[in-house]
Amino acid sequence: MTKTIAILAGDGIGPEIMAEAVKVLNFLKTSHGLDIALEEGLVGGIAYDVKGHPLPPETLELAKRADAVMLGAVGGVKWEPLDISLRPEKGLLGLRSALNLFANLRPASIYPELADASPLKPEIVSGLDILIVRELTGDIYFGQPRGIRTLENGERQGFNTMVYSESEIERIAHVGFQSAQKRQKKLCSVDKANVLECTEFWREVVIRVGKQYPDVELSHLYVDNAAMQLVRYPKQFDVIVTTNIFGDILSDLASQLTGSIGMLPSASLDANNKGMYEPIHGSAPDIAGKGIANPLATILSVAMMLRFSLNRADLADKIETAVKKVLSDGLRTRDILGSATTTQYKLVNTQEMGAAVLNALQA
Numbered sequence: 028m029t030k031t032i033a034i035l036a037g038d039g040i041g042p043e044i045m046a047e048a049v050k051v052l053n054f055l056k057t058s059h060g061l062d063i064a065l066e067e068g069l070v071g072g073i074a075y076d077v078k079g080h081p082l083p084p085e086t087l088e089l090a091k092r093a094d095a096v097m098l099g100a101v102g103g104v105k106w107e108p109l110d111i112s113l114r115p116e117k118g119l120l121g122l123r124s125a126l127n128l129f130a131n132l133r134p135a136s137i138y139p140e141l142a143d144a145s146p147l148k149p150e151i152v153s154g155l156d157i158l159i160v161r162e163l164t165g166d167i168y169f170g171q172p173r174g175i176r177t178l179e180n181g182e183r184q185g186f187n188t189m190v191y192s193e194s195e196i197e198r199i200a201h202v203g204f205q206s207a208q209k210r211q212k213k214l215c216s217v218d219k220a221n222v223l224e225c226t227e228f229w230r231e232v233v234i235r236v237g238k239q240y241p242d243v244e245l246s247h248l249y250v251d252n253a254a255m256q257l258v259r260y261p262k263q264f265d266v267i268v269t270t271n272i273f274g275d276i277l278s279d280l281a282s283q284l285t286g287s288i289g290m291l292p293s294a295s296l297d298a299n300n301k302g303m304y305e306p307i308h309g310s311a312p313d314i315a316g317k318g319i320a321n322p323l324a325t326i327l328s329v330a331m332m333l334r335f336s337l338n339r340a341d342l343a344d345k346i347e348t349a350v351k352k353v354l355s356d357g358l359r360t361r362d363i364l365g366s367a368t369t370t371q372y373k374l375v376n377t378q379e380m381g382a383a384v385l386n387a388l389q390a
């Protein structure tokens with residue numbers, strides 16, 4: 028049966044990188060019989076401009092009806108003056124929450140070809156393969172109360188609430204343990220249990236859930252130490268399970284270990300593996316419109332979609348092999364050039380990188 032894929036390109040570099048991912052999807056449709064129908068929708072700043080809301084009802088309806096969602100990126104300077112409830116980012120958060128996408132898988136593994144693109148020494152990062160399991164629908168992102176208020180003394184105060192219910196922690200802990208079971212059987216839970224009651228509770232629940240997974244070695248780190256350890260000796264990690272805000276920050280950090288934030292895909296899944304797939308990076312206003320963004324994180328997100336939501340691991344493998352091929356052929360967008368000179372590598376733009384992946388797929 029035909030699977031519907033919602034294509035939500037969003038803002039900034041979103042449409043540029045999504046165009047390359049769509050080419051890959053259309054190629055798989057015509058050449059490998061992938062039975063899909065792509066339907067475009069508006070989200071983020073562009074949706075606000077056209078429809079007056081970052082998540083218009085028709086986009087939400089499309090995302091709910093679709094078998095999977097591909098998202099580019101949202102946000103930009105243009106919409107920063109807006110009230111936070113109307114900002115492009117609310118469109119993304121609204122989708123995550125409405126679709127109950129509580130499990131965000133952010134793999135940070137390095138392609139051997141990119142060992143020289145990381146700011147860390149090749150011996151620190153080569154062979155790196157970490158999976159960050161980020162809780163995505165709770166925490167300070169969604170906790171109530173929140174806002175800006177005026178106190179009795181007339182002073183204004185901004186406030187948010189970090190909150191996790193037991194069932195929210197349990198279900199993401201299960202994802203963490205089960206992910207570890209499929210890998211090196213090591214799970215590190217990252218919290219701030221020395222200061223925040225919310226994550227003191229997180230640790231208690233993770234330890235309890237862990238009793239069901241005696242084959243997985245469970246460890247705990249405070250988030251500040253985890254950030255330091257990720258830079259010092261990242262290969263000590265297999266799977267990291269953590270809260271929404273800590274996972275957001277640690278995954279950007281981890282992206283640098285692999286060479287560039289332009290390389291990291293993600294899957295945001297509900298309890299039935301319905302998912303939204305997006306690069307972990309944002310709309311990159313500093314390079315938007317220049318045609319130089321790296322489309323590989325988005326193309327690799329297509330691979331995750333094929334694996335998790337469309338049950339086509341064979342095609343996911345093909346995409347990952349094609350990406351490896353273009354990197355070993357020496358093609359580099361600017362962000363993964365590292366300190367190398369262009370005589371060693373071929374500096375390419377967004378479209379050229381997308382075309383090279385298509386060529387490699389066709390070979």
Ligand SMILES: NC(=O)c1ccc[n+]([C@@H]2O[C@H](COP(=O)([O-])OP(=O)(O)OC[C@H]3O[C@@H](n4cnc5c(N)ncnc54)[C@H](O)[C@@H]3O)[C@@H](O)[C@H]2O)c1
Nearest residue numbers: 100101102103289307308309310311312313314320321362
């Ligand atoms: N999932 C999302 O839609 C998402 C994620 C993060 C940030 N944002 C939004 O994006 C906007 C910009 O945020 P930011 O600047 O903090 O983070 P960002 O991830 O957009 O950019 C950070 C840096 O990484 C670079 N970069 C990002 N993606 C790249 C790519 N594919 N190729 C090459 N370089 C790339 C950018 O040029 C920039 O220098 C904000 O409005 C933010 O809220 C959206």
Ligand SMILES: CC(C)[C@H](C(=O)O)[C@@H](O)C(=O)O
Nearest residue numbers: 102116119120275307308309
């Ligand atoms: C844009 C923003 C809401 C989002 C987040 O904080 O989750 C982004 O940084 C991400 O990592 O997907």
Ligand SMILES: [Mg+2]
Nearest residue numbers: 275276279307
């Ligand atoms: Mg982020």
